Amino acid sequence: MPKSLQQHPKGPLNSLLQSGKMLANLTRKVKLMSNTSNQLVIFRLADQKYALPVDRTNEIIRMVDITPVPRSDAYVEGIINLRGKVVPVLNLHRKMGLPEGERSRDSRIVVIENGEERIGMIVDGVDEVSTYEEDELDMSDTAIGDNSFIKGIIKRDKNLWLLLDLNSIVK
Numbered sequence: 720m721p722k723s724l725q726q727h728p729k730g731p732l733n734s735l736l737q738s739g740k741m742l743a744n745l746t747r748k749v750k751l752m753s754n755t756s757n758q759l760v761i762f763r764l765a766d767q768k769y770a771l772p773v774d775r776t777n778e779i780i781r782m783v784d785i786t787p788v789p790r791s792d793a794y795v796e797g798i799i800n801l802r803g804k805v806v807p808v809l810n811l812h813r814k815m816g817l818p819e820g821e822r823s824r825d826s827r828i829v830v831i832e833n834g835e836e837r838i839g840m841i842v843d844g845v846d847e848v849s850t851y852e853e854d855e856l857d858m859s860d861t862a863i864g865d866n867s868f869i870k871g872i873i874k875r876d877k878n879l880w881l882l883l884d885l886n887s888i889v890k
Contacts, residue, residue, distance in 0.1 A: 757850050759873070761880055762829060762842040765817040769842075770849075770873055770880040777830040777837055779845050782822060796841060799828070806830060808839035814888060815868050833889045840888070851875065856882070 758773035785797040785808050794814035799806050808828060812819040825844035830837050851873045858871040870884035 757852070759849055759851060759880070759882070760829065761846045761849055762827070763825075763844045763846060764811055764815075764842050765820065768846065768878065768880045769883055771829070771831065771883045771885060773848060775831050775833075775885055777832050780828050780830065780839075782826045782828060782841075799839060801830065801837070801839075804837065806837050806839050808841060809888070811840050811842060811888070831885060831889075833885070838889055849875075 759770040760773055760776050760779070761768055761770050763769070780801070783799055785799055787797040788795060788807075791797075794810050796808045796810045799808055810819070811817070820843065822841075823843070827842055827845050828839040829842055829845065830839050855874050856871050857874060867887045868884055869881050871882040873880040873882055
């Protein structure tokens, strides 16, 4: 019998039970931690709901004045000063070839992390932070087609959220 079981003050059976409880708690914690990687920011863009991983999202801010940058790509709206850091801001409508609507009070800049760099993306509005289960994610080529900006589709009840491929967006 292992020493650790022999030395437990209430005997080997209680030691096993205690180890089992610790393992169950650890399993619950790991499951909770793995669920955080399934957390998403749900936002609107041209009457469609999109999603991006919370762990790549730095912050969400209200629209601010954006300084245009001459001779930049058409989808680059400009730059902003975010607490002393210069952050480029992308117009996702233009980047993804979607029709542009008027900006409203709901419009936001979602600031994402791309390695050491922060990049802002203009969206029509942010709806919620939510989680998804693996069985709700469809990553089939049939569903996504030839769209490099979409990584997958989250099917939640009657809703469809298009999961952005941030690596393709920021290229």
